[in-house]
Amino acid sequence: MAQITATYKADLAEGIGAKSEGFDAATVGDVLGQIKARHGKDTCKLARTMLITLNGLSIQKERRFATRLKDGDVVGFFPLAAGG
Amino acid sequence: MSGVPEMPEAAGISEMSKVSDKKLALPRYALVDLSCGTVEPLPISEQYYRLFLGGKTLAARLLLDLTEPGIDALAPEAVCIINTGPLNGTGAPSSSRFNLSFKNVLTGGIASTNCGGPFGYSLRRSGYDGIVIRGAAAEPVLLEINEDVISLRDGAEYWGSEVGHTQQLIEENLGKGYAAFIIGPAGENLVSFAGVASGERIAGRCGGGAVFGSKNLKGLICKGRSREIPVYHKEGFKKYVAKWSSFLKAHPTTGSALPRYGSAGIINKANATESLPTRNFSRGFFAEADKVSGETLAETVLATNKGCVSCPIRCERRVRLENDPNKVIKGPEYETLGLFGPNIENSDLEAIIKINYLCDELGMDTISLAGTLAWAMELHEHGGKDFGVRFGDTQSVIDLIPRIARCEGDAAELARGVKWLAAQYGGEEYAIHAKGLELASYEPRRSVGMGLGYATSNRGGCHLNGGYLALLESINVLSMGPNSPAAKPQWTAFIQNALDAVSSAGCCLFSALTFIPSGFYSLGPNHWFVRAVNRILLGTGPMMSLTISLSSALRFNTLFLFPHAEAARLATGLPVYTGTFALMGERCFNLERLYSLREGLSAADDSLPRRLTDELQDPNDPRSVVPLAKMLKKYYRVRGWDEQGVPTPKKLRNLGIEGGR
Ligand code: SF4
Numbered sequence: 001m002a003q004i005t006a007t008y009k010a011d012l013a014e015g016i017g018a019k020s021e022g023f024d025a026a027t028v029g030d031v032l033g034q035i036k037a038r039h040g041k042d043t044c045k046l047a048r049t050m051l052i053t054l055n056g057l058s059i060q061k062e063r064r065f066a067t068r069l070k071d072g073d074v075v076g077f078f079p080l081a082a083g084g
Numbered sequence: 085m086s087g088v089p090e091m092p093e094a095a096g097i098s099e100m101s102k103v104s105d106k107k108l109a110l111p112r113y114a115l116v117d118l119s120c121g122t123v124e125p126l127p128i129s130e131q132y133y134r135l136f137l138g139g140k141t142l143a144a145r146l147l148l149d150l151t152e153p154g155i156d157a158l159a160p161e162a163v164c165i166i167n168t169g170p171l172n173g174t175g176a177p178s179s180s181r182f183n184l185s186f187k188n189v190l191t192g193g194i195a196s197t198n199c200g201g202p203f204g205y206s207l208r209r210s211g212y213d214g215i216v217i218r219g220a221a222a223e224p225v226l227l228e229i230n231e232d233v234i235s236l237r238d239g240a241e242y243w244g245s246e247v248g249h250t251q252q253l254i255e256e257n258l259g260k261g262y263a264a265f266i267i268g269p270a271g272e273n274l275v276s277f278a279g280v281a282s283g284e285r286i287a288g289r290c291g292g293g294a295v296f297g298s299k300n301l302k303g304l305i306c307k308g309r310s311r312e313i314p315v316y317h318k319e320g321f322k323k324y325v326a327k328w329s330s331f332l333k334a335h336p337t338t339g340s341a342l343p344r345y346g347s348a349g350i351i352n353k354a355n356a357t358e359s360l361p362t363r364n365f366s367r368g369f370f371a372e373a374d375k376v377s378g379e380t381l382a383e384t385v386l387a388t389n390k391g392c393v394s395c396p397i398r399c400e401r402r403v404r405l406e407n408d409p410n411k412v413i414k415g416p417e418y419e420t421l422g423l424f425g426p427n428i429e430n431s432d433l434e435a436i437i438k439i440n441y442l443c444d445e446l447g448m449d450t451i452s453l454a455g456t457l458a459w460a461m462e463l464h465e466h467g468g469k470d471f472g473v474r475f476g477d478t479q480s481v482i483d484l485i486p487r488i489a490r491c492e493g494d495a496a497e498l499a500r501g502v503k504w505l506a507a508q509y510g511g512e513e514y515a516i517h518a519k520g521l522e523l524a525s526y527e528p529r530r531s532v533g534m535g536l537g538y539a540t541s542n543r544g545g546c547h548l549n550g551g552y553l554a555l556l557e558s559i560n561v562l563s564m565g566p567n568s569p570a571a572k573p574q575w576t577a578f579i580q581n582a583l584d585a586v587s588s589a590g591c592c593l594f595s596a597l598t599f600i601p602s603g604f605y606s607l608g609p610n611h612w613f614v615r616a617v618n619r620i621l622l623g624t625g626p627m628m629s630l631t632i633s634l635s636s637a638l639r640f641n642t643l644f645l646f647p648h649a650e651a652a653r654l655a656t657g658l659p660v661y662t663g664t665f666a667l668m669g670e671r672c673f674n675l676e677r678l679y680s681l682r683e684g685l686s687a688a689d690d691s692l693p694r695r696l697t698d699e700l701q702d703p704n705d706p707r708s709v710v711p712l713a714k715m716l717k718k719y720y721r722v723r724g725w726d727e728q729g730v731p732t733p734k735k736l737r738n739l740g741i742e743g744g745r
Contacts, residue, residue: 009352009379010344049608051356056371058356060563064610078356079379080561081336081605083597084347084399084418 001026002069006035010079012050015043023075028052029065031075051078106657109314111138111213113167114234116227118299119160119219123234126216134658135740138213139169139588140196141672143185144679145741146216147194153682157187157291158274158298160220166207166265166304167214169590170656171648173205173313173394174321177329178592180205180393182282189276189291190452190501191520191544193680193689197289198548198587199265200392201282203306206263210308221300226254226266229306239302243272246445247281254305266303267293268447270489274298275499277452277522278489281444284400284414285392288449290521290543316657324654328647329396335598336605337560342399342594343389347418348378350525350559354422357558357566358701359530361523362426363475364458365516365693368527368701370426376433378418385437387412397594403437416440416450422525423454428461428475435478439485446489453488455522456502457481463511471498513694518545519685528692528710529701531557533564533572535710539690540576540719542676548583548593551576555597556621561604561614564621567707571621573719574628577673578666581632582646584676585669589648599645629722632670638663671739674723674731678741687729690716 001024013019016039025031036044052059053076059067069075110133113126128142136142143165155161164186171179182204188195207215211232224239241257242250247268254264263282270278271293278293279286280303296303315321333339341349351373354360358368374380381401391398401415416424416436420443424436443450460471471494473480487495497505502522506515516523521544528535534557537550547554553576556564564571586596607614631638639661641650649665652658660668680689691697692712701708720727724735736742 048610049606051353051609053352053356056355056369056373057358058609060357060609076352076356078352079341079345079349080353080608081341082345082347082349082353082378082559083337083342083555083594084350 002071002073004031004069004071004073004075006031006075006077008077012043012046012077015039015046025069027065027069028054028059028067028075031069032065047077049080051080052076053078106316108133108657109316111142112211113214113216114212115216115218116234117219118217118221118225118236118301121236135671137170137588137652137656137668139167139183139590140185140198140584141588141668141675142214143167143183143196144194144672144675147185147187148675148679148682150216150218151187154684155187157189157192158294160299161218162187162295162298163216163218164292164295165214165216168204168208169588171651172590173208174315174655175394176325176591176651176655177332178392178395178397178595179590180395181587181590181592182207183587184280184287184292186290186292186295187683188521188543189294190503191290191680191685192683193519193542193544193685194676195290195292195543196587196676197287197292198593199280199282199285199287200592201285202263202393203265203282203304204590205393206306206308208308208313209311210306211311215304217299217301220298224300224302226302227304229304229308231308231310239300242266242302244269247447248445250302258305261307261309262305263308264303264305267296268445268489270446270448270499271297273489273491273499275448275489275491276501276504277449278447279449281447284444286444286447286449289451289546293447315655317654321651321654324650328643328651331643331647332396332595332598335602337597337600338397338594342397345378345382346389346399346401346415348381348401348416348421350418351377351421351425352379353559354526355426357530357563359527359554359558359566360422360426361525361527363429364427364462364514365523365527365695366514368530370429370431372431373426375431376421376425376436381415381433385433386415392592395592397592399594405437406434413437413441414444419525420450420454423451423458424481427454427458427525428481430476430478432478435482438482439478442482442485446486448485448489451524452501452522453485455516456498456505457484459502459505459511459515460498462514463509466511468511469509471495516545516693516695518692519689521545526554526558527701528696529708530566532567532569532710532715533557533576535692535696535712536572536715536719537576537580539692539712539716540580542673542680549580551579552583553579555600560600561609562600562618562621563609564618568622569711569715571623571625571628573715573722574625574632577719577722578628578632580673581666581669583669584672585646585665586648588668588672589652591648595648596646598647601644632666632722635663635666635670638666667739671741674735674739675741677731681730690729
């Protein structure tokens with residue numbers, strides 16, 4: 001298990017009522033599981049569909065939800081749609 | 085003055101040429117010669133209307149018709165065209181956008197810019213659909229369109245004034261009710277990337293402001309209220325517009341992300357995919373990007389959002405400055421945030437807001453200016469000339485900007501753009517431009533289709549004219565092989581055509597962002613289905629080629645692909661369908677290409693700086709460059725161009741644009 005920080009934006013931050021939280025988690029999937037336990041199914045569903053980053057970079061380049069975490073990592077949840 | 089020449093009847097355009105029973109409202113254009121102070125009607129034939137509709141397509145045709153090859157962009161004989169499309173002012177969503185076309189000051193090829201603000205709407209209500217300007221006045225003038233009367237006014241009083249002050253003076257002197265399209269000091273001083281402002285929107289790119297300045301034209305002012313905008317099928321149009329607006333409001337991009345974060349919402353996405361230009365495009369990731377993101381802007385300085393006339397999206401930011409909280413000003417767009425943020429290693433949001441405001445007031449394009457300054461910063465680090473700007477030092481930038489706009493001392497050289505500068509001082513490999521136009525804020529080594537788009541865009545390094553593949557590759561829900569060239573030539577050509585058509589209809593290009601289905605956003609980018617779609621898309625090249633070549637067979641309209649086509653059909657009475665609409669965009673893209681080729685550009689100009697094609701973004705990832713040569717060959721074939729990038733006679737015949745100059 002690693003001690004990590006999750007940061008939230010947009011609807012997720014509003015729903016949770018905080019911009020960040022600490023977790024003990026081994027993978028991004030663990031973080032999502034704990035979000036579900038702490039904040040409920042709908043909040044977790046929203047989090048899963050957002051752009052998720054590990055230390056700023058998309059987890060799509062890593063192993064997505066199976067991406068492993070280490071102490072001090074920051075997992076970011078950003079709103080997805082954008083254009084301009 | 086006789087009208088523009090008739091075009092020969094062409095194959096492949098039969099659908100657009102069918103005669104309908106009700107009378108068509110042909111566009112009304114005026115030709116203004118500033119040298120002799122004359123105004124004449126410029127008849128637009130029915131065939132021209134059917135083939136070229138309006139906006140940038142019709143403007144490209146007119147530029148080819150009305151100018152001799154080889155005229156300098158700033159010579160009196162150069163022509164600029166300010167025109168609208170058939171949806172302008174009709175109440176269709178995002179339909180206040182008008183067009184400015186001219187010879188590109190930075191590239192020597194074509195330039196067309198799609199601009200918002202109040203001017204386009206006012207022009208259309210005045211009774212004119214387009215104004216063609218040539219010649220140069222002996223003294224500064226304002227061109228006034230008062231309902232359907234066009235005249236010249238003395239502009240001396242306004243010359244030298246910044247944009248906001250000029251707008252204020254016009255209101256004080258002439259009363260309310262005028263919409264202005266004006267330049268600031270940068271245009272007057274012929275800065276190569278000076279723009280023209282309509283309200284708080286600016287036709288920024290390619291140096292249109294310098295073209296106005298070279299003609300001693302401070303701008304156009306228009307009072308238009310009397311004309312009823314022609315709509316062919318009134319009832320059907322009204323119902324369709326309501327449906328389309330609801331569709332836009334329900335879509336995650338146009339209904340939620342853009343109203344909430346503006347285009348600035350792209351920052352964190354681009355950063356997460358290493359496609360956010362950082363330190364003059366040497367990287368694609370900036371650790372402090374979030375400090376200048378749309379989300380941070382919304383949480384800290386956003387006062388409200390605002391929209392152009394008849395736009396449900398309302399993407400414009402209105403922001404407050406920390407030290408002057410009572411003043412609310414226009415906030416920066418994504419491009420400005422990215423290029424005056426990470427690309428110059430700056431994370432001070434307030435400084436970017438000030439820079440943006442300064443550039444708007446002086447009438448300068450922030451994209452080209454930022455690209456030029458980032459090059460100057462790097463040049464100094466390589467031991468080259470010192471223009472006094474440094475990475476991470478925004479004060480040096482803020483101090484220099486007014487000097488560039490006024491062409492003072494050394495700063496006058498910076499006013500010529502990065503291509504010219506690199507030719508004088510070296511550093512060509514990191515002079516980040518295509519054809520001479522500085523690149524927008526997408527790092528193409530993690531969005532290679534965007535790289536192809538930049539290289540082939542008619543106006544130079546523009547993401548929108550380039551087909552905006554970043555939207556499919558890196559900044560939205562899909563992630564279509566950001567480093568794979570597969571299917572990119574086909575998608576680039578297809579979307580380039582589509583965006584040209586949308587612009588020609590008189591709409592904002594943001595209204596086309598709904599083509600990614602809403603359902604994908606509820607699944608998210610990590611869902612197996614979305615990942616499968618990403619892979620499938622890479623195999624759609626042949627299908628897209630077929631779609632482009634058989635587009636006239638697509639005789640249907642749907643909200644999901646080009647909502648604009650049905651609106652244009654109902655507004656004009658012309659048989660506009662998805663296919664004919666896309667074909668019109670293709671006609672536009674080819675006409676603009678013909679103009680640039682005529683003016684001396686060639687396949688050699690479909691290029692990118694070596695940093696992007698030869699230097700790996702990640703030394704451990706051999707795919708982190710733009711494989712341009714590979715994509716370009718295929719792209720020419722998909723477009724029906726020869727190996728030199730010249731449209732073949734067959735392609736021109738099929739598009740109905742053979743002949744002419
Ligand atoms: S989307 Fe934004 S730029 Fe486009 S018309 Fe609407 S408010 Fe204007």
